[in-house]
Amino acid sequence: MHTVVLCQDSDRTAGLVKALAGLWPDLKDDPVRGKEVLIKPNYNTADPAPGSSDNATILTLVDELWRRGARSIRLGERSWRDTGEVLRSKGILPELARRQVEVMVFDELPARDWVEFKVPGHHWPQGFAVFRPMLEAECLVEACCLKTHQYGGGFTMSLKLAVGAVPGAGQGAAYMNALHSSPRQQSMIAEINTAFTPDIIVMDAVEAFTDGGPMEGRRKKGEATLAAANRVAMDAAGLACLKRLGSNWSVMATPIWEQEQIKRAVELGLGPAEPGLVRIKPADENSLAYAQEVADILARG
Numbered sequence: 001m002h003t004v005v006l007c008q009d010s011d012r013t014a015g016l017v018k019a020l021a022g023l024w025p026d027l028k029d030d031p032v033r034g035k036e037v038l039i040k041p042n043y044n045t046a047d048p049a050p051g052s053s054d055n056a057t058i059l060t061l062v063d064e065l066w067r068r069g070a071r072s073i074r075l076g077e078r079s080w081r082d083t084g085e086v087l088r089s090k091g092i093l094p095e096l097a098r099r100q101v102e103v104m105v106f107d108e109l110p111a112r113d114w115v116e117f118k119v120p121g122h123h124w125p126q127g128f129a130v131f132r133p134m135l136e137a138e139c140l141v142e143a144c145c146l147k148t149h150q151y152g153g154g155f156t157m158s159l160k161l162a163v164g165a166v167p168g169a170g171q172g173a174a175y176m177n178a179l180h181s182s183p184r185q186q187s188m189i190a191e192i193n194t195a196f197t198p199d200i201i202v203m204d205a206v207e208a209f210t211d212g213g214p215m216e217g218r219r220k221k222g223e224a225t226l227a228a229a230n231r232v233a234m235d236a237a238g239l240a241c242l243k244r245l246g247s248n249w250s251v252m253a254t255p256i257w258e259q260e261q262i263k264r265a266v267e268l269g270l271g272p273a274e275p276g277l278v279r280i281k282p283a284d285e286n287s288l289a290y291a292q293e294v295a296d297i298l299a300r301g
Contacts, residue, residue, distance in 0.1 A: 002233035002272050007225045007283035008290040012206055013060045015225030015283075019202065020064055022283040023227040031139055031199040031229075033069035038104075038137035040198075042145050042161060043077045044214060046089035050145035050207050051215045055092045057204045057225075061143055062099050073099075076133050078106035078164045106131045107170055114167055115195075122191045123184040128175050130195045134165045142198045142231075146222055146238050147209035152185040154250055156214045157238045158201045158231040159261050162192040186260035193231060194268055201234045202227050205241055211248040220245045224290060232271020233278045236262060240280075240297040255301035275299050 005022035009015035024030045039061065041053040049057070058075070065073055075096060079086040083105045087093055096103055109131055118127030134140065142161050149156040167173035179188050203226040209217030222241060228234040239256045246252070256262060257274065266273045275298045282291035 001277060001279050002228065002230045003279045003281050004226055004228040004233050004237040005281045005283050006237070006287055006291045006294060008223055008287040009225065010206055010221070010223045012054055012056045012204060012225065015206065016057060016060045016202060017064060018283040019225045019227035022281055023200070023229070030068045032065050034071055035139035036072045036137065037065050037070045037074070037139045037141055038133055039073065039075045039141045039143060040134065040161060040165065041075060041077055041143045042164075043083070043086050043090060044080050044164060046086045047215045049204060050147045050209055052086075052090065053143055053145065054204055054206075055090060055095065057202070058092060058143060059095055059099070061141065061202060062096070062101055065141065066099070070139070072102070074102040074104055074133070076104035076106055076131070078131070078166075078168055080168075081170070083107045104133060106133075106165075107168070117195055119191070119194070123182060123188045124191065125178055126174070128166055128192060129173065130165050130192070131167070134196050139200075140196060140198045141200045142202070144201065144203050146203055146205035146241060147213040148211055148217060148242070148248055148251060149213050150211075150217070151214075152180065153189060153214070154186055154259060154261060155235070155239065155242070157203060157235040158198070159193055159235050159265055160189055163189060165196070166192060187264040190261050190264035190268060190270070193265060193270055198231065200227070200229060201231060203234060203238055205238070208242065208245060210242055210245050210251075230271045232262060232265050236272075236275070236278055236298060237280060237294060240294045243297050244293055256298065257301060275301065
């Protein structure tokens with residue numbers, strides 16, 4: 001059984017703290033303790049959340065990781081364009097420095113720090129590469145947003161976050177061109193996820209894009225934060241949240257486990273194959289009704 005903790009709270013800091021506490025209530029069992037932690041956020045652009053990670057979410061996450069006994073914390077990202085400029089525009093760098101977080105701009109890594117994957121049966125014509133730090137992290141933490149994706153991804157949550165682990169056009173790589181020109185883009189997104197496995201995933205669903213995205217879109221208040229240890233379970237719960245809010249035709253008309261990203265991820269053994277294997281756990285009493293609504297939608301598909 002895969003657990004997704006849902007906390008209903010419009011305050012990102014309070015919601016994230018309670019969601020993580022619900023996922024690992026006993027600090028002795030926490031996968032963070034004593035580990036070198038790498039955070040992979042959603043700073044694809046500098047747009048306000050959910051266009052990109054909200055700084056409050058990332059800084060609260062950092063504080064919680066330190067509190068839970070992390071040995072060191074790094075943040076690594078590859079944005080759509082200039083990652084360094086995106087991070088500067090977001091204004092998060094001074095706060096990360098103050099919290100002793102090392103920032104890794106993946107764009108600046110040399111090709112020797114890319115690891116290539118060419119897997120028979122995958123939809124990548126020439127294979128794909130992943131930045132080495134994503135593969136070697138002792139504890140990998142992903143921080144995603146809740147939103148749709150109008151450019152072929154369908155939706156962009158934890159599975160889609162893996163695209164930022166692949167070298168971009170600015171590094172002279174052709175991987176993104178192969179991805180964005182393929183009719184099987186969603187399957188290719190799932191396939192990137194076979195290269196690594198996160199230990200913790202958090203989703204900022206305080207606000208969501210229910211259409212458009214990933215940078216701008218139709219905005220609705222989700223007033224929730226989710227935490228999980230499995231990407232398929234997390235994205236399935238996220239799709240249920242979008243259905244609850246009322247989303248675009250692609251989300252509303254397609255059963256959750258028939259979404260191509262989910263379906264291919266299940267084929268690859270990355271997560272649960274049916275809703276009965278996902279538990280939506282409320283973080284507190286205030287979250288009970290919301291969690292039950294999401295669980296009911298998930299059960300219906």
